[in-house]
Amino acid sequence: MKRAATARLRPAALVHNLGIARRAAPRSRVMAVIKAEAYGHGLLRVADALAPHTDGFAVSCLEEAFALRNAGHALPLLALQGFRDGHELVHAARQGIAVAVHDPVQLRLLETTPLPRPVRVWLKLDSGMGRLGFPAEDAFVRLRALQNCANVATSPVLMTHLACADEPGRAENAAQLARFEAATRDLPGERSLANSAAILGLPRAHGDWNRPGILLYGASPMADGDARRHGLQPVMTLQAPLVAVHDLAPGDAVGYGATFRCRRPTRVGVVAIGYADGYPRHVPSGVPVCLPQGRAPLIGRVSMDLITIDLTDLPGAAVGDPVTLWGEGLPVEEVARAAETISYDLLCAVAGRVRVEEVAGNAH
Structure with missing residues (x-):
């Protein structure tokens, strides 16, 4: 499946x-x-x-x-x-x-x-x-x-x-x-x-x-590098859909362990990807993802099938929008640094249940 x-x-x-x-x-x-x-x-x-x-x-x-x-x-x-x-x-x-x-x-x-x-x-x-x-x-x-x-x-x-x-x-x-x-x-x-x-x-x-x-x-490949500086183009863009959006009040908790509590009225998005897909469980709140409207931070713990993100500053985001975890528009090494790991770890961990599509042309 x-x-x-x-x-x-x-x-x-x-x-x-x-x-x-x-x-x-x-x-x-x-x-x-x-x-x-x-x-x-x-x-x-x-x-x-x-x-x-x-x-x-x-x-x-x-x-x-x-x-x-x-x-x-x-x-x-x-x-x-x-x-x-x-x-x-x-x-x-x-x-x-x-x-x-x-x-x-x-x-x-x-x-x-x-x-x-x-x-x-x-x-x-x-x-x-x-x-x-x-x-x-x-x-x-x-x-x-x-x-x-x-x-x-x-x-x-x-x-x-x-x-x-x-x-x-x-x-x-x-x-x-x-x-x-x-x-x-x-x-x-x-x-x-x-x-x-x-x-x-x-x-x-x-x-x-x-x-x-x-x-x-x-x-x-550099410890503090940016692939774009060398002209490198991402081969993999990992994406998942936004499957739910809801509003929480200040003080409300998000996710397992209630490790994140809203400090303001917060518009929470739920994305259909988790650690069983290879998105690492250990990534902290604040790691960026990218939507068509802009970037948003991860909030709360990564679960097996889902992650939650803060959409408060992206009012146009809606259910069905693609969310980029890394790739075009969001370099994998940037995500890796925010997650305190390396790009190799993220790329190699993508699980077999993730759908694979080949796309023509180069990235921009």
Whole structure:
């Protein structure tokens, strides 16, 4: 069953945003990141839109890569978390999917698992993220092991991930880049360092392959950024209808827990979206929504199926009006900041019961 809440998606905006990534780093190839159901936009839908324009796709796990191959996508694919066992490794090799190698267990599996053909490898080095990857200083030893492995096709790509690229001036960025460069200076192979934020803000990180993610979907990758400043266009506009309007008096409470009480005569609107649709329950009163007549603040707690908003300053608002939760006219990163979260969280959380519509043309 689908709800009245609708995610309106503009495939043309995806292509536009990818073009911005290319212009920012014209010497780099693009490995478009479409993991986590393409940040909530739909894995296959986004892959179909971007396939003519990108050089490859990066996903989180091999299950996502297999889905792309099974749907007929022939572009280079990279599984960023690599493989968990020999069974996955065999299927990755069979379907021509590149795998990140970041752990000694994976190295042993590569050396001992019979494969139908060699597999392409991206060697992940930890330059300061402290998550996945071999210590950068081990790059020579790990690369030599891979080069000596008959199951590895060609020279591995050397990759790392930047922890603070969304704040380009942070000292950690320079330290990570210096550590990676020192560890790989005399080693063969292509390089990949830049995520969305580094593509836009750290030219030194541009490598043979860049990995744009959040910017593809029209949200700023910068900690204090505005997508419009970079020319990015929102791909998703999340909307739901206004289903009721009523008046409350000063002192009247709104919603579960009576956490909001009216300080003035208040015209309350009820919108058909809630946390079961992916609109986060934790957002506080005051987070903006957008109607044709203007913006209005959320009031009271988000419930499973409904939110309430203050329409006192929008007397023209009426039942049936579309309410935009984020997207055109209301940047998702602005909503995320007001909700004390990040745009990734909002986009990825949109639930399966939300209706999806594709819309022609670019956003304005």
